[in-house]
Amino acid sequence: MKRLLLIHGAELAVFALLAAVPLAVANPYALGLLTLLAIYGILLIGLDVTVGYLGQINLGHVAFLGLGAYAAGICLTRFGLGLFPALGVATGVGILLGGLLALPALRLEGPQFALATLSFTALSFTFLNEMESLTGGAQGLSLTRPPLFGHDLTPRAFFWLCTVLLAFVWLTMRNLLHSQWGRAFEALRDSAIATDAMGIGAYRHKVAAFALGSGLGGLAGGLYAFNFQYLQPQSFVYDLMVILLLGVVLGGRKSLWGAFVGASIVVLLPNLLSNRHVFLAVSGLGFLLALGSGARGLVRKTTRPFQALAPVVAMGLLVVGGLLVKNTEDWRKAIFALMLFSVVVGLPEGLMGFAARALTRLFRVAPSPLPAPSPLDDVLPLRVADGSAFLELEDLKRHFGGVKAVDGLSMTVRSGQIHGLIGPNGSGKSTAVNVISGLYPPTSGRMRLRGRPLGTGSLYRAAQSGLARTFQNLQLFGELTALENVMVALKGVYRSPIPLVLLGLAKGEERRARADGLALLDLLGLKDQARTRAKDLTYGDQRFLEIARALARKPDLLILDEPAAGLAHPDVQRLIQTIRRIHQRGIAMILIEHHMDVVSELCTLVTVLDGGRVIAEGSPDEVKRHPKVVEAYLGQAGPGDAASEPA
Amino acid sequence: MNALIIGQLAVSGALMGLVYALIAYGFQLTYATSKSINFGQGELVMVSAFFSLTLLDLGVPYALMVPGGLIFGALLGLLVERTGVRLALEEKSEGWVLLTIILGLFFFSAAENIWGRDDRPFPTPLSQNPVQVFGIDITRMEISVAVGVFAIMGLIELFKRRTLLGKAFEAVSADRDAAELMGISATRTVMLSYGLSGAVAALAGILVSPITTVGPTMASAMILKAFSVAVVAGLDSGFGVVLIGMILGALEGLASFYIGSGWREAPGLVLLILALAVRPTGVFGKAGIRKV
Numbered sequence: 001m002k003r004l005l006l007i008h009g010a011e012l013a014v015f016a017l018l019a020a021v022p023l024a025v026a027n028p029y030a031l032g033l034l035t036l037l038a039i040y041g042i043l044l045i046g047l048d049v050t051v052g053y054l055g056q057i058n059l060g061h062v063a064f065l066g067l068g069a070y071a072a073g074i075c076l077t078r079f080g081l082g083l084f085p086a087l088g089v090a091t092g093v094g095i096l097l098g099g100l101l102a103l104p105a106l107r108l109e110g111p112q113f114a115l116a117t118l119s120f121t122a123l124s125f126t127f128l129n130e131m132e133s134l135t136g137g138a139q140g141l142s143l144t145r146p147p148l149f150g151h152d153l154t155p156r157a158f159f160w161l162c163t164v165l166l167a168f169v170w171l172t173m174r175n176l177l178h179s180q181w182g183r184a185f186e187a188l189r190d191s192a193i194a195t196d197a198m199g200i201g202a203y204r205h206k207v208a209a210f211a212l213g214s215g216l217g218g219l220a221g222g223l224y225a226f227n228f229q230y231l232q233p234q235s236f237v238y239d240l241m242v243i244l245l246l247g248v249v250l251g252g253r254k255s256l257w258g259a260f261v262g263a264s265i266v267v268l269l270p271n272l273l274s275n276r277h278v279f280l281a282v283s284g285l286g287f288l289l290a291l292g293s294g295a296r297g298l299v300r301k302t303t304r305p306f307q308a309l310a311p312v313v314a315m316g317l318l319v320v321g322g323l324l325v326k327n328t329e330d331w332r333k334a335i336f337a338l339m340l341f342s343v344v345v346g347l348p349e350g351l352m353g354f355a356a357r358a359l360t361r362l363f364r365v366a367p368s369p370l371p372a373p374s375p376l377d378d379v380l381p382l383r384v385a386d387g388s389a390f391l392e393l394e395d396l397k398r399h400f401g402g403v404k405a406v407d408g409l410s411m412t413v414r415s416g417q418i419h420g421l422i423g424p425n426g427s428g429k430s431t432a433v434n435v436i437s438g439l440y441p442p443t444s445g446r447m448r449l450r451g452r453p454l455g456t457g458s459l460y461r462a463a464q465s466g467l468a469r470t471f472q473n474l475q476l477f478g479e480l481t482a483l484e485n486v487m488v489a490l491k492g493v494y495r496s497p498i499p500l501v502l503l504g505l506a507k508g509e510e511r512r513a514r515a516d517g518l519a520l521l522d523l524l525g526l527k528d529q530a531r532t533r534a535k536d537l538t539y540g541d542q543r544f545l546e547i548a549r550a551l552a553r554k555p556d557l558l559i560l561d562e563p564a565a566g567l568a569h570p571d572v573q574r575l576i577q578t579i580r581r582i583h584q585r586g587i588a589m590i591l592i593e594h595h596m597d598v599v600s601e602l603c604t605l606v607t608v609l610d611g612g613r614v615i616a617e618g619s620p621d622e623v624k625r626h627p628k629v630v631e632a633y634l635g636q637a638g639p640g641d642a643a644s645e646p647a
Numbered sequence: 648m649n650a651l652i653i654g655q656l657a658v659s660g661a662l663m664g665l666v667y668a669l670i671a672y673g674f675q676l677t678y679a680t681s682k683s684i685n686f687g688q689g690e691l692v693m694v695s696a697f698f699s700l701t702l703l704d705l706g707v708p709y710a711l712m713v714p715g716g717l718i719f720g721a722l723l724g725l726l727v728e729r730t731g732v733r734l735a736l737e738e739k740s741e742g743w744v745l746l747t748i749i750l751g752l753f754f755f756s757a758a759e760n761i762w763g764r765d766d767r768p769f770p771t772p773l774s775q776n777p778v779q780v781f782g783i784d785i786t787r788m789e790i791s792v793a794v795g796v797f798a799i800m801g802l803i804e805l806f807k808r809r810t811l812l813g814k815a816f817e818a819v820s821a822d823r824d825a826a827e828l829m830g831i832s833a834t835r836t837v838m839l840s841y842g843l844s845g846a847v848a849a850l851a852g853i854l855v856s857p858i859t860t861v862g863p864t865m866a867s868a869m870i871l872k873a874f875s876v877a878v879v880a881g882l883d884s885g886f887g888v889v890l891i892g893m894i895l896g897a898l899e900g901l902a903s904f905y906i907g908s909g910w911r912e913a914p915g916l917v918l919l920i921l922a923l924a925v926r927p928t929g930v931f932g933k934a935g936i937r938k939v
Contacts, residue, residue, distance in 0.1 A: 057741065057745070063917055065894075079815075103924070104920055104921075104923050104924030107923075107924075108923055111678075111683070111684055111744065112923065114686070114744055115874045115875075115877075115878050115919070116878075116919065116920060116923050118874065118877065119871065119874070119916040119919045119920055120920070122871050122912060122915040122916055123912075123913065123920075125911060126910060126912055126913055126916075128912055129909055130907065130909040238867070242752060243747055245745070245748070246745070246748075247743060304734070304737075306733070306734055307734065310730065310734075318658065325760075330759075331759055331760055332756070333752050333753070333755060333756035333759075334752070334753050334756030334757055334760070336752065337749045337750070337752040337753035337756065340745075340749050340752070341730075341746065341749050341753070343745060344742065344745055344749065345746070346735065348742070357838070389753065390695075425771070511756075608790045627678060
């Protein structure tokens with residue numbers, strides 16, 4: 001309660017203060033700055049969706065600002081649309097073009113994504129500049145702010161309009177980003193493969209995030225047009241993009257407050273620089289801060305020497321430069337660069353990330369309590385296992401060039417059965433699993449699930465048809481907590497359409513998801529770690545979390561890819577108990593394992609692979625004695641040791 | 648007559664495209680060793696060009712200015728690696744994208760204030776008389792661009808294949824961890840690649856300046872096209888960048904004549920977005936297998 005009060009109280013206070021300023025200050029210049037602050041606030045919240053949540057360096061946002069501004073301007077001057085319809089069109093243009101750009105950019109990561117979006121910025125500048133008949137080209141486009149409901153909008157009224165829109169965007173985005181959507185965006189950032197394998201859908205979430213962020217860019221563009229009443233293509237170029245991007249990073253990623261603080265800095269910085277005394281005070285303060293935190297980090301050995309020293313040098317340069325240079329405004333970009341460099345290196349989580357941590361400690365804000373777990377029977381209903389054929393593989397092949405990783409695998413997994421899949425290293429077990437779960441399309445062969453052909457070559461489709469898997473090399477969503485890792489994969493809970501989520505009317509399913517997620521964590525013995533980030537869990541717990549997350553899919557068939565790899569002995573026992581419990585719920589499993597004792601204890605039927613082919617199948621005891629299996633594991637069997645156990 | 652105009656536009660464009668190819672080659676050098684590129688590479692081109700111009704103004708002979716400029720570029724490259732890239736690589740984050748953008752911003756502002764915002768001519772010892780080949784005029788400066796680009800790319804490729812240090816470079820490119828286990832310092836190899844990349848950027852600046860003049864924004868359009876070339880060709884094919892660079896340059900020359908000079912950049916950008924949609928690893932890039 002105290003937590004909610006503090007958070008919402010602070011938000012309310014800031015907006016009330018912001019809205020009250022024009023009552024006290026009549027200076028049109030100050031009012032202009034505040035209006036720009038509100039507009040940039042919306043813009044940066046949109047940018048934060050792709051940069052913070054999706055974790056992609058997006059250099060195309062400024063293009064959406066420009067295109068939105070021109071769309072609103074043209075709607076107004078050409079088609080005589082009113083204020084809100086024009087803003088609607090601007091937003092729509094952002095959403096549409098953002099979605100379109102996301103399609104080719106979808107398959108790209110890191111630098112390639114940045115380059116594709118950068119090209120889009122350049123292309124849209126060319127377009128705005130050259131389509132003179134539509135945009136006025138380099139001459140610019142003049143427009144007059146339209147009236148609202150028949151009343152002329154004074155600068156003050158327009159400022160209030162922008163503030164109200166910022167508050168609206170803030171609230172709806174908070175609802176969205178704290179829902180399944182926000183979790184899915186973050187999951188996508190941490191592991192695109194697992195996002196698909198958990199049936200969340202990397203494709204649609206990437207497009208959605210990009211379209212959403214770009215739509216906000218378009219909305220901000222519309223407001224920008226009505227604010228300045230004059231547009232030039234020159235305003236929407238790479239230079240502004242860099243400043244916006246850095247505003248988000250400086251303020252703090254994945255944070256509405258961060259976007260707001262970033263916007264304030266972007267808007268106010270030129271004014272801070274024009275006053276020499278203010279500039280010296282700011283740079284001096286920055287230098288002392290860098291010195292203090294650097295020294296503390298070095299003494300406590302929490303930072304690398306470079307991380308501690310580089311900000312000090314950069315801020316020192318700023319102070320010395322400020323004393324030497326006559327006109328600081330000429331050096332605006334360099335000053336911005338030095339400040340940003342210090343923040344990016346010294347405070348990677350941004351100003352608000354840092355402040356949030358400090359404030360939480362200061363006010364001793366307790367996290368909101370967790371609900372009671374749902375009954376397990378509700379989360380994983382008992383299934384009747386009739387032993388019928390569930391997954392049938394027929395002559396499955398997967399070749400990589402000349403390497404025949406899987407070369408004619410046929411096996412049948414029956415419902416309610418734990419089916420072991422073993423074989424020496426390189427025998428094709430993992431490739432087989434990757435083909436079944438859709439990571440690779442098969443070279444040839446057939447796969448049937450419940451008698452119907454199983455879609456191939458798509459992790460997402462395989463997950464949708466009832467398969468869930470874990471990964472031998474863990475693919476957890478590292479930045480999400482253990483509970484969120486499970487919640488994001490939960491099947492059948494999130495039903496609310498996006499408008500309800502935006503308006504915060506989907507809290508019920510969120511509570512249900514939390515309770516269900518806790519039940520699964522409890523099943524795996526991870527309930528006490530619910531709030532620990534996945535990357536901070538112990539290795540063993542991470543392996544268990546992978547299983548909990550896969551169970552959140554409520555799968556018909558669970559594929560465990562070497563769940564015991566690297567586990568200590570007590571954890572192996574815990575794993576066996578856990579798999580038994582999952583088995584009791586009637587879920588069929590394919591278990592790939594090297595630990596023969598685990599396989600012997602759990603599996604009813606074992607298939608042995610070597611060189612991509614099945615060399616034996618039977619009960620654990622049968623295959624252990626099978627001469628081909630012994631040979632595969634131990635080499636050519638001598639006359640007396642045919643009964644020796646494979647390792 | 649028409650064919651002659653097309654030929655003239657295509658040839659001048661293609662020779663200009665070699666400059667994009669050279670800058671793109673600089674991206675490839677660092678991408679190979681560290682999977683990172685310097686987003687402020689354009690500023691390196693520009694600052695090195697200004698520095699070289701200052702050397703000439705100070706009376707340094709042309710023959711000494713070139714190595715001087717290259718060394719300066721290499722030093723800047725090393726500075727970028729130390730301040731912008733190394734930390735992010737150690738943390739396995741993509742922070743280098745932001746940090747190299749920030750460093751570029753700093754270099755830009757510094758150049759603006761030190762050398763002024765105006766474009767300045769860059770002297771060249773070459774005569775202004777063009778050479779005629781099949782009726783197409785080729786300026787001597789354009790020839791010097793081609794010679795310079797092929798010379799430095801050839802030298803670096805030779806270095807990579809024939810020297811021990813170059814083989815270390817190739818080893819780190821192939822598999823960083825394995826190379827480290829074999830006693831090769833990956834950090835030093837990454838430094839080497841950034842130094843080379845900086846020198847390549849400086850040469851691009853020296854070669855192109857007599858044609859474009861020197862100014863703070865001289866590289867801002869060029870760098871976009873160099874990005875396009877690098878991505879379309881793929882970030883690991885030296886041959887690819889030359890080919891794509893020349894094609895892109897030729898297309899650009901033709902587009903500015905037939906559609907309008909404002910649309911000059913459009914073909915490259917459209918090509919880039921299309922290429923990314925069809926082949927994200929580039930036309931000449933190697934497609935990897937997704938592994939889990």
